[in-house]
Amino acid sequence: MNRPFRIIEAIRGSLRYKLLVLVLFPILLIMPIALGLAIYWGSQFSYEQLFIKVNTDLSVAEDNFHRLQEDYLNTLGRLAESYAFYTALESKSGLVVNAQLAELQRSAGFSYLHLLGVDGKRLFLSYGEAEKRGHSSPSLLVALQGHPRVEIEIFSAEALDEQSPGLAKQVELPLIDTPRARPTVQRIEGRGMMIRALYPVKNSRGQVVAVLDGGVLLNANFKFVDTIRDLVYGPGSLPKGSIGTVTVFLNDVRITTNVPRTPNQRALGTRVSDEVRTQVLDDGEKWIDRAFVVNDWYISAYQPIIDVNGERVGMLYAGFLESPSRNALWQALGVLILLFLALMLFSSILSISGAKSIFKPLEMMMAVVRATREGYTKRIGKISSMDEIGVLANEFDLLLDLLQERNLQVQQWADQLEEKVDERTAELKLKNQKLVTTIQILRETRAQLIAAEKLAALGELTAGMAHEINNPTAVMLGNLDLLVEELGDNATPVKGEIDLIIEQIFRIKDIINNLLQYARPDEITETPSVIDVNEVVQHTLALVRYLRKQKQFEIRLDLNAARPVKINPHELQQVLVNLFVNAVHALDSSAGIISLSTDDWDEKGVVIRVEDNGMGIEEEQIEMIFNPFHTSKRVGEGTGLGLSVSYGLIKKYGGDITVRSDQGQGSLFSVWILQEPDLMEEETALMEQFQPTEQPPEAASSSVGQSKQSA
Known part of the structure; x- marks a missing residue:
């Protein structure tokens, strides 16, 4: 089995065999083909004549x-x-x-x-x-x-x-x-x-x-x-x-x-x-x-x-x-074959004899090269051939003599250079260690400055917005109290709507407080409580009913979560509203579907999924969607804070938000909530928002498998 490969390796590694192959290949290939064609043509022609x-x-x-x-x-x-x-x-x-x-x-x-x-x-x-x-x-x-x-x-x-x-x-x-x-x-x-x-x-x-x-x-x-x-x-x-x-x-x-x-x-x-x-x-x-x-x-x-x-x-x-x-034909073809074989034999002998005059000097040169590589001194000697190969062999000996002389000089210079290199190397090692330490410190400082600059700008902007929004909401709340007091019993038919307005005004105040918390993470908001995520989902749907007036779509619910979790319900509701509004904006003008589902997340907590069949998210945008002020919507449709705030709220409790999207087919957002929160420092949660989004190791397999179920 390995014999053909050994032959090929021998040909590739020997100039003698290469020359023989180049010389004999036309003879051994072309002449048999010509012979075969002659036999085929002769037999065909003979039978055609018959x-x-x-x-x-x-x-x-x-x-x-x-x-x-x-x-x-x-x-x-x-x-x-x-x-x-x-x-x-x-x-x-x-x-x-x-x-x-x-x-x-x-x-x-x-x-x-x-x-x-x-x-x-x-x-x-x-x-x-x-x-x-x-x-x-x-x-x-x-x-x-x-x-x-x-x-x-x-x-x-x-x-x-x-x-x-x-x-x-x-x-x-x-x-x-x-x-x-x-x-x-x-x-x-x-x-x-x-x-x-x-x-x-x-x-x-x-x-x-x-x-x-x-x-x-x-x-x-x-x-x-x-x-x-x-x-x-x-x-x-x-x-x-x-x-x-x-x-x-x-x-x-x-x-x-x-x-x-x-x-x-x-x-x-x-x-x-x-x-x-x-x-x-x-x-x-x-x-x-x-x-x-x-x-x-x-x-x-x-x-x-x-x-x-x-x-x-x-x-x-x-x-x-x-x-x-037929016998006469084969006799004629036999004579033709014998003539071809005799001609091939004569051509092969003549070609091999001519090739020897080429590869013999080259083999002697190769022997000298091997000896020189192993450290021995050897020369080709006088070559009687006066062709280009003979001249090259004679010049090769002169070149080796000159090379030997140059090597002695180079060795002397190398000894001197080695001493100087050793001295300089010791100095460079000391400087290099200091330089590496300095570069690492600069990188860490630069990253901290970038994050601090972003947070400072965000805090200034948030504080101004909160002040501008709190004043109108306080006026609205006071006027509602006055309206209820003035109407008395006449306000009973619309008491539900008035209570809903008051509730949403307080929700606006909570959102403003959360935005302030995002900008000032050292302030503590409302403490978490044990909740049923299915109820929060139902309440969230009541808040976003008005969106159907803007765009027609179908809502599909699949609420299977049975494990209670500990989290601030208003913050969770804010996260779900943001995800739902984004899903509505991503839908086409017709045939839109939004799926909300809840499931238990192994033994850790629950997962809430919001899926749409809208336009999807571009691949290069997915890594930046949780960064503050990053938005792909048109001017006037969003500020880019919704997903950033939502991400920070869930990260604060040790959870995570992951996204999977196929452009043109839709997106799937998964909210992973621990049953018992693992509270994280607000600064750490905020810094993670500026890093590329990745699924948590424990959520990756679950998000892929269960997303298919909800879809």
């Missing part, structure tokens, strides 16, 4: 096939138009006519030869012979109209015996199981394929008085296929050892052929392969390709034979044995 030849052979065989048919027709024409035949026919001398027909049948090789009348019946029958009609076909009808015709026709066994007794027995052919042939249950082929020539005999007025009907049976007609073969595959047309063959098929059965099944036996009764039958007989297309013929592969060409009815009834085949051509 297919072109066999296609030409089939065309020649087809021409001879049709020419022989025309010859038979012309033979009948010469008889029909001869004076002797015409005179015998005019004199109605049946013996003379029959004698001429018999002589022509014998000499021309007709399987049968008859003279038919215009009614299609045979003329001049022998004494006692029953009246017979000629085999009916479209060709006969054409001939009776005065047009010579020669076509291929298929005769059944009965039709053969009608034409000549014994023909049916002559064509009877047992089928032989043949590899790759289509399965069949037929065992004997008893039909005959006939070249049927019909020539009209006309009188002096040009009228048809008779028809010469002659047929040549192709079944077992070896002379027919051998004649075509000798014309197509003459001497010297094929490689040595190859044989050319021609076959006539009836359907897919060889009825006459010179394809051998054994050395001394023709392959009569064997059948064509199924793929050839499908393409030629079923689809009516030519086959020009390799084909398995009886027991070997042949370069083959097939085409369908069409009978007088326009149907595919058989095939004409021409082809020759593939193995001699």
Whole structure:
């Protein structure tokens, strides 16, 4: 498994191997590719030439096939138009006519030869012979109209015996199981394929008085296929050892052929392969390709034979044995491969010899470099080569001598410099320690100044605002008391609204006191008490009902907290009002939803969640939302103190406020309240507001999981 990696590492670490790879890579890669392409192209080209030849052979065989048919027709024409035949026919001398027909049948090789009348019946029958009609076909009808015709026709066994007794027995052919042939249950082929020539005999007025009907049976007609073969595959047309063959098929059965099944036996009764039958007989297309013929592969060409009815009834085949051509091809390719290998070997030897003159001086230089690195003194010596590498090697020795001299000088200077560096280092260490301490103090002081500056500005602003708000609220409260006193019992119908106004005025005073507490954390406000957070949530909703007049939204409650907590209820209500108002402002104009939920927080306290499906908060804004005066609202919609005050109130009791927001999907604020408060110094709580917001470790997992439940 590691051998290929070791070879790669050796190549990467050695110049010798790199040079050899660079030199041999084109030879070992390009030449095999060229050889492969040559073999592929040569075989493809050779087979293309073989297919072109066999296609030409089939065309020649087809021409001879049709020419022989025309010859038979012309033979009948010469008889029909001869004076002797015409005179015998005019004199109605049946013996003379029959004698001429018999002589022509014998000499021309007709399987049968008859003279038919215009009614299609045979003329001049022998004494006692029953009246017979000629085999009916479209060709006969054409001939009776005065047009010579020669076509291929298929005769059944009965039709053969009608034409000549014994023909049916002559064509009877047992089928032989043949590899790759289509399965069949037929065992004997008893039909005959006939070249049927019909020539009209006309009188002096040009009228048809008779028809010469002659047929040549192709079944077992070896002379027919051998004649075509000798014309197509003459001497010297094929490689040595190859044989050319021609076959006539009836359907897919060889009825006459010179394809051998054994050395001394023709392959009569064997059948064509199924793929050839499908393409030629079923689809009516030519086959020009390799084909398995009886027991070997042949370069083959097939085409369908069409009978007088326009149907595919058989095939004409021409082809020759593939193995001699294939062997000749492989011999040529073998010679080509040997030439390529010899050329590659010669090129490799020549390339390696040339590469040695390059990497030998370089290896000597590398040996000197290693020795020098280990502290030994070694030189390359005289290099006989005068090329660039040889000159570089000689100059390399001079460079090493000069370098050795310079090293001695540098060592002396280094010894002197080291003494001075030690002295200076001791001084810098002492100064550096003092500098680090000073920088740390400056950083702490700067942070305290920034926080103090912010708090001072906040205190001044808050004090002024509290003074301006307390005066109107005091006037409002006094006038309400006077109004109740003046109305007396008449104030009873609106007593609830008056009490609510008074309650909210006192709430304004509490908020002002809280704002003053934010600005002056040393002042203590109302002490905490044990409360039910669900009741505080319900009271808070009553205070923010007016917001529905500004924007339509849906409120969803899920109050599950069962644990009481200790906190100032007014401060908690202030926090919830701030969060609810912010949620309303974040909603779109329609389809707004605000969810308020409460749950127990493990064994520590409770968590209150306020979630909206509004615009969300930008990621870079989340770290600053609890800072005083930071706001993303438009001018006039907020001061930026709501979340800052809320954060300080909850932090004072040891709790926390966390936020999670996806821009465009909404925000989730979680208020974590301890059951027993862990009171924090106000200054510490305020300073935390200026740090990036983070979830408390104990709240992180709970806020993520339970926020999904509330949503």
